[in-house]
Amino acid sequence: MSRLVGPVARLAALALLLALVLRPEWFEPILKPFTENNAPAIYTQSSLLSLTLAHLGLVAVASLIGAALALVMGVFVTRPMGAEFLPLSRSLVNIGQTFPPVAVLALAVPVVGFGVKPTLIALVLYGLLPIFENTITGLKEVPGNVVEAARGMGLSPNQQLFRVELPLALPVILAGIRLSVVINMGTATIGSTVAAKGLGEVIIAGLLTSNTAFILQGGIIVALLAVLLYDALAILERRVARRTGRLAEVTG
Amino acid sequence: MIELDHVSRRFGEQLAVDDVSFSVERGTITVIVGTSGSGKSTTLRMINRLIEPTSGTILIDGKDTASVSGEELRRGIGYVIQGNGLFPHWTVARNIATVPTLLGWDSSRVARRVDELLSLFSMKPEDFREKFPHQLSGGEQQRVGVARALAAEPGLLLMDEPFGALDPIIRAKAQEDLLAVQQRLGITVVLVTHDMEEAIHLGDKIAVMDGGKLLQYAPPAEILANPAPGFVEKLVDGVDRPFRLLSLSPVASIVEPGTAEGPPILETATLRDALSELLWHRRDALPVTAGDGTVRGKISLQSLLAHASGPA
Amino acid sequence: MTDASQTAAPPVPLTARLDRVGVVVALIAVAGMDWQPFATLKPNRLISGQGLSLAGSLPTLWAAIGIGILSIATIVAVLRTNAWLRLTTGIVSLLVLALLIGLVPATVVPPGNTFARVSPASGFWLMAFAFAVLTTDAIAKLRLGPLARLGMLAGAAVAVALILGSGHWDGLSILKEYATNADKFWREGRQHILLAVSSLAAAIVVGLPLGIACHRNPTLRGITLPVLNIIQTVPSMAMYGLMIVPLSLFAASFPIAAQLGIRGIGTAPALIALFLYSLLPVVANTVVGLGEVRRSVVEAAEGMGMTRFQRLFQVELPLALPVILTGIRIVLVQNIGLVTIAALIGGGGFGTFVFQGIGQAATDLVLLGAVPTIALAFTAAILLDAVIELTERRRL
Numbered sequence: 001m002s003r004l005v006g007p008v009a010r011l012a013a014l015a016l017l018l019a020l021v022l023r024p025e026w027f028e029p030i031l032k033p034f035t036e037n038n039a040p041a042i043y044t045q046s047s048l049l050s051l052t053l054a055h056l057g058l059v060a061v062a063s064l065i066g067a068a069l070a071l072v073m074g075v076f077v078t079r080p081m082g083a084e085f086l087p088l089s090r091s092l093v094n095i096g097q098t099f100p101p102v103a104v105l106a107l108a109v110p111v112v113g114f115g116v117k118p119t120l121i122a123l124v125l126y127g128l129l130p131i132f133e134n135t136i137t138g139l140k141e142v143p144g145n146v147v148e149a150a151r152g153m154g155l156s157p158n159q160q161l162f163r164v165e166l167p168l169a170l171p172v173i174l175a176g177i178r179l180s181v182v183i184n185m186g187t188a189t190i191g192s193t194v195a196a197k198g199l200g201e202v203i204i205a206g207l208l209t210s211n212t213a214f215i216l217q218g219g220i221i222v223a224l225l226a227v228l229l230y231d232a233l234a235i236l237e238r239r240v241a242r243r244t245g246r247l248a249e250v251t252g
Numbered sequence: 253m254i255e256l257d258h259v260s261r262r263f264g265e266q267l268a269v270d271d272v273s274f275s276v277e278r279g280t281i282t283v284i285v286g287t288s289g290s291g292k293s294t295t296l297r298m299i300n301r302l303i304e305p306t307s308g309t310i311l312i313d314g315k316d317t318a319s320v321s322g323e324e325l326r327r328g329i330g331y332v333i334q335g336n337g338l339f340p341h342w343t344v345a346r347n348i349a350t351v352p353t354l355l356g357w358d359s360s361r362v363a364r365r366v367d368e369l370l371s372l373f374s375m376k377p378e379d380f381r382e383k384f385p386h387q388l389s390g391g392e393q394q395r396v397g398v399a400r401a402l403a404a405e406p407g408l409l410l411m412d413e414p415f416g417a418l419d420p421i422i423r424a425k426a427q428e429d430l431l432a433v434q435q436r437l438g439i440t441v442v443l444v445t446h447d448m449e450e451a452i453h454l455g456d457k458i459a460v461m462d463g464g465k466l467l468q469y470a471p472p473a474e475i476l477a478n479p480a481p482g483f484v485e486k487l488v489d490g491v492d493r494p495f496r497l498l499s500l501s502p503v504a505s506i507v508e509p510g511t512a513e514g515p516p517i518l519e520t521a522t523l524r525d526a527l528s529e530l531l532w533h534r535r536d537a538l539p540v541t542a543g544d545g546t547v548r549g550k551i552s553l554q555s556l557l558a559h560a561s562g563p564a
Numbered sequence: 565m566t567d568a569s570q571t572a573a574p575p576v577p578l579t580a581r582l583d584r585v586g587v588v589v590a591l592i593a594v595a596g597m598d599w600q601p602f603a604t605l606k607p608n609r610l611i612s613g614q615g616l617s618l619a620g621s622l623p624t625l626w627a628a629i630g631i632g633i634l635s636i637a638t639i640v641a642v643l644r645t646n647a648w649l650r651l652t653t654g655i656v657s658l659l660v661l662a663l664l665i666g667l668v669p670a671t672v673v674p675p676g677n678t679f680a681r682v683s684p685a686s687g688f689w690l691m692a693f694a695f696a697v698l699t700t701d702a703i704a705k706l707r708l709g710p711l712a713r714l715g716m717l718a719g720a721a722v723a724v725a726l727i728l729g730s731g732h733w734d735g736l737s738i739l740k741e742y743a744t745n746a747d748k749f750w751r752e753g754r755q756h757i758l759l760a761v762s763s764l765a766a767a768i769v770v771g772l773p774l775g776i777a778c779h780r781n782p783t784l785r786g787i788t789l790p791v792l793n794i795i796q797t798v799p800s801m802a803m804y805g806l807m808i809v810p811l812s813l814f815a816a817s818f819p820i821a822a823q824l825g826i827r828g829i830g831t832a833p834a835l836i837a838l839f840l841y842s843l844l845p846v847v848a849n850t851v852v853g854l855g856e857v858r859r860s861v862v863e864a865a866e867g868m869g870m871t872r873f874q875r876l877f878q879v880e881l882p883l884a885l886p887v888i889l890t891g892i893r894i895v896l897v898q899n900i901g902l903v904t905i906a907a908l909i910g911g912g913g914f915g916t917f918v919f920q921g922i923g924q925a926a927t928d929l930v931l932l933g934a935v936p937t938i939a940l941a942f943t944a945a946i947l948l949d950a951v952i953e954l955t956e957r958r959r960l
Contacts, residue, residue, distance in 0.1 A: 100901025
């Protein structure tokens with residue numbers, strides 16, 4: 001019985017999300033009471049579908065760039081040739097993560113102007129940190145005797161990395177990517193304050209016109225998206241972890 | 253005196269301890285031996301009510317342990333576990349002072365007691381008081397663990413695999429320490445182990461448990477000479493039984509009148525030592541002397557061999 | 565017999581004398597010094613300005629001294645040098661940069677012109693970043709202890725306070741922005757800290773007992789942690805937005821609540837949203853911390869007759885403390901950042917300046933909000949990291 005709760009809740013959330021994005025007019029009777037002075041209950045300035053896709057696109061591009069950069073850097077500092085950078089990069093990641101995403105976003109505006117660009121910069125920079133950190137942790141946690149055995153069997157350093165170390169570190173790296181995607185979902189919402197196209201637009205429109213119905217629409221869609229993505233990535237992570245026999249802790 | 257009277261403990265469907273009764277004399281060491289899952293630890297933990305019996309009663313000095321609160325009961329009983337369980341965030345002194353502090357002793361009395369115990373275990377108080385557990389060696393941690401259990405001067409000490417995590421040399425030393433301290437303080441000890449050798453070495457009496465049942469409860473010599481058929485027999489099979497048996501009795505127990513040639517043996521030496529001497533010097537008999545050198549008689553290979561064999 | 569004097573030492577290859585991190589630092593610093601503007605001069609606060617090179621924005625003598633010191637620092641960075649020397653070099657360079665930038669306004673702005681704005685430009689930031697990296701690398705290599713790090717934090721705070729107090733930076737645009745907003749700055753600052761700290765306090769009061777309960781009861785744990793996880797996943801702007809709905813309904817149906825200041829927008833929804841975000845790290849770390857206490861230790865405590873309370877307060881919680889503190893550190897740093905967004909729903913805090921600045925395209929106003937937020941988060945992180953390390957020291 002309790003094993004059914006997860007899939008059923010997931011399907012219900014997905015159905016609700018699709019309905020909210022594709023058929024927002026269905027919800028007019030529910031949302032109408034939240035408006036005042038006959039304001040519209042459904043956001044129509046842009047289609048919710050295009051906003052959702054823009055939002056997801058932004059997050060996807062930023063996460064891909066961030067993950068690629070973080071992986072390359074993480075692998076570099078754990079090789080003998082980049083070892084000198086390891087203590088520094090750890091400190092920088094630690095410091096970087098104390099920077100609030102909004103501050104990163106706000107500081108990017110003066111440099112590159114309004115729009116998608118500052119949002120993308122903030123998303124890439126901020127999203128990169130958890131992946132980088134987890135890549136280092138994951139690679140460092142690979143048991144020494146396994147690497148030693150790989151070396152003893154005559155695997156080249158590249159073979160050791162791609163056939164042994166990275167596959168074993170994958171669950172931890174995926175956990176970093178999951179964290180990064182969730183953070184990016186939120187930061188992308190804030191991106192609407194600097195005129196990046198995305199779901200934040202709906203919430204901000206609601207805040208500006210005191211239209212609670214808009215806030216609800218935008219808020220619920222973003223929240224559902226974030227939760228579903230988080231959940232999907234967690235499932236993927238557990239699959240991979242089970243295959244490598246190492247269950248990464250599913251936290252934060 | 254501790255009396256277990258038809259004590260059982262059930263965990264769900266499983267009967268972990270099945271109708272166990274035995275009594276422990278004051279001032280003796282009783283060792284409960286068994287494999288894992290035999291119910292030996294559960295039995296021990298029912299004595300200080302870390303686990304409550306499902307049925308049956310346990311009396312300590314005639315008083316039902318169920319008549320006081322669990323905490324109060326435990327503060328009066330020393331308890332040592334494998335891996336010592338020292339509190340890593342407290343100093344050695346504060347660790348040892350745990351129960352006295354719980355009992356509300358005044359601080360000068362606690363401090364005196366801490367120093368006394370450290371000295372008893374040959375650790376200089378001024379060197380060890382302020383150390384943290386992680387600054388101690390394994391053997392030192394173990395001794396502090398026992399000192400902590402003895403802090404409030406309990407008459408009874410319960411030990412659950414106390415030497416399990418120690419390497420062989422430190423382990424032998426810790427066993428000797430325990431015997432010395434027990435004799436000096438005259439306390440009652442109940443100790444759990446899976447190691448028959450340890451049980452024979454330390455126990456005045458041995459309780460062998462398997463599958464929750466008490467199979468045999470007897471002095472070590474009796475267990476070695478007349479093991480209960482089945483499990484106990486198999487258990488003692490592997491431990492050089494004749495030599496073990498010989499090491500349990502002193503030469504004085506089978507000394508014969510008369511004299512013999514060769515280097516004399518002390519009457520307090522064990523029969524095992526005597527056998528070793530006889531074999532080494534290729535003699536059939538050797539003279540036995542008391543501590544002051546007076547000759548008490550002789551010991552012969554023949555009587556030794558008779559003592560070392562099992563029942564016909 | 566070998567004659568040592570005849571075998572000449574092999575020449576040390578150049579690459580072995582170079583510090584790899586230092587090379588990167590030097591590249592960034594040189595790029596900042598030679599190719600990027602040191603400062604920006606704007607005719608007023610909104611019009612975009614013109615970049616000035618280091619030599620072009622300072623009196624010749626100061627520019628020469630500055631370039632001299634920074635060049636020497638770059639060479640120290642490139643070569644393999646002692647970590648203490650590198651640390652000193654990094655700190656001195658940062659100080660030099662701080663002093664130099666303060667000299668720019670008096671040099672480039674004609675006296676009497678109150679509209680012109682001078683702010684640090686990309687060259688300054690690149691050099692600051694480079695030497696900050698040099699300092700950080702030295703600190704990481706020296707493995708400075710918690711007290712030393714706290715000392716450095718205090719030193720940095722004193723240095724910044726002295727420079728600010730002396731008025732040396734008063735000509736810079738961010739301080740001109742401060743001058744017109746001084747009262748509001750401190751008000752929003754207080755509100756910022758208040759929101760971050762009080763939501764944390766509430767999360768500790770609720771989360772610690774909840775964490776303890778979850779540690780003891782696996783069923784409760786199985787329900788609580790996933791729910792808190794989902795809450796954390798909800799983006800902050802959505803969360804703040806969603807908080808508005810129930811609170812405005814609440815205020816509409818209970819006039820007393822409205823009189824007490826509970827409204828859909830403002831402090832109340834911000835506080836509740838922050839509180840909800842704070843719960844997961846506190847609860848999860850309490851559970852993990854208690855779970856990591858060795859079983860033999862807990863059993864020994866029980867075996868010696870400690871009551872449940874004594875066990876919890878004397879043994880389990882003290883041993884779990886570093887892990888719990890790590891959760892609190894996560895919450896505090898996270899909250900300081902999240903409070904910024906609360907400005908969108910009228911919650912106040914430094915975010916007010918950030919979003920006003922974004923709205924007016926006034927970079928200086930954005931900085932007036934963003935810089936203190938980062939400083940706060942950074943200070944909180946260093947402070948709590950040091951405390952955590954101090955509590956960890958005595959443990960196994």
